[in-house]
Amino acid sequence: MLDHLSYKTPEPKVIAGAKADWELVIGMEVHAQVSSNAKLFSGASTGFGAEPNSHVAFVDAAMPGMLPVINEFCIAQAVKTGLGLKAAINLRSAFDRKNYFYPDLPQGYQISQLYHPIVGEGEILVDMGPGVARKVRIERIHLEQDAGKSIHDMDPTMSFVDLNRTGVALMEIVSRPDIRGPEEAAAYVVKLRQILRYLGTCDGNMQNGNLRCDVNVSVCRPGQYEKYQETQDFSHLGTRCELKNMNSMRFIQAAIDYEARRQIAILEDGGVVVQETRLYDPDKNETRSMRSKEEAHDYRYFPCPDLLPLEIEQGWVDGIAAAMPELPDEKKARFVDALGLSEYDASVLTAEVENADYFEAVVAVCDDGKLAANWVINELFGRLKKDGAEIDASPMSPAQLGGIITLIKSGDISGKIAKDLFEIVYTEGGDPAEIVTARGMKQVTDLGAIEAAVDKIIAESPAEVEKAKANPKLVGWFVGQVIKASGGKANPAAVKEIVAQKLGI
């Protein structure tokens, strides 16, 4: 589908150290909460913001003797995500226990898929501006349980634990180390989030923690990364550190930038980077070691004895594939190819699936992609922004905006009147065509009326007539006068023709 849009690979980010130039190598692990009604292994609700511990089944609380039963829809969502990332679907996968102790993990282990994930290798095309994109390989996606939430600030000596999130399904989406700078890392998350939202497999709400990122960062000298890509041998790359749990694009970039400079300073000092987990502190803009995590890293994985291997049928996967929605890259290519939009406008309109849907609904009414793009991007988005509103809350429906554009196309209203009409429909509502009729906003194409107006202006302005005869460019002054006299309703093309004809130029 991307044949029509060809992309150039971006240059890697180079950081100049005190002694030499360095490049970054970044791999991402994104935890995306699966959109579902019930949890991965229990019938408790996944709803956000409920009373503490009210969305908890005995399974989630790890009461003795309770057994997990997998939610089939969560499996389908993971498969759909895999298909959306052009990834291999593993018809046979299995669940393992990842053992560690923490108050918000009552089982004492997380059910995950270490050895046999449900989704294998795929790819994401990360847009870095018109005509530039990085292809990032996906290593795997596996299904696992989310943990609960600890609240530390309600009591001076106690932490409070809410298990509502415990057991909600997560997809861990793991990339290869193909990302080459902080901006690319943020763009990767933007693109992944966009795809997940198009698929409807994760709502991408980063504020609520429904999409969280761990970032693996290392640095190397120029040329080393190319050797790694040739051989897939990690020994050509530097030692990596893992930055935990970031949930904003800004923090991701700042944390990577800080961490790369920290590693470069160590290496240029003749030191050694230690592989470890680090936490980014946005207040101090620094990363620091999470020593407590190191011992806990001994997870003693083993196959979960409560769950049989997960076997799915190719026919079932094919059914999900057949019902896939159009994805951002395909939609963007179609907007460019079939509707004649610029790549930039197509990117803007496809960034959020709701915007793309709105735009397409407008086109369905007015049948003009370029005009619709102009009006949606310049007028509607601008107006919504002024109100601080999202497209979902737009007081103007696609049918109304399409109606306005249809009136422009048919010549019923001028571009200037259209903007007035837009404001009326936006603030007061109503059918654009009816408003135009009721309020006399129709562009005058009645040649008789225009002729009369032209005659009047010509009769009143003998001096200008002489000037215009000498200099035909001044015909514009007459056109302006006539349109002004008509209250903006006279059709400019018709006026111009009649003026030229009357003046004999």
Add this chain to the structure above:
Amino acid sequence: MSIDIDTARKVAHLARIAVAEENLPKLAQDLSGILTFMEQLNEVDVEGVEPMTSVTPMRLKRREDVVTDGGYAEKILKNAPDAREGFFAVPKVVE
């Protein structure tokens, strides 16, 4: 493979099982015995044999994506040593 006393202590700690120092040598010895038996099993050639996950041909049971459970916070918290305002209350844990 043999398990030394330090490894036994570490494994016990990771599993949050309290083992008295004087019991560690015996535990290490028992664990070593189990691993030795495993090593013996490993001598069997299972090349090309699919691992058996169930004695009867069963398919992993699935549930529908419907909310059928929850809504009983008081039961969930009933056995907690300490609970306040609907939360489990535990000694402070902060990174």
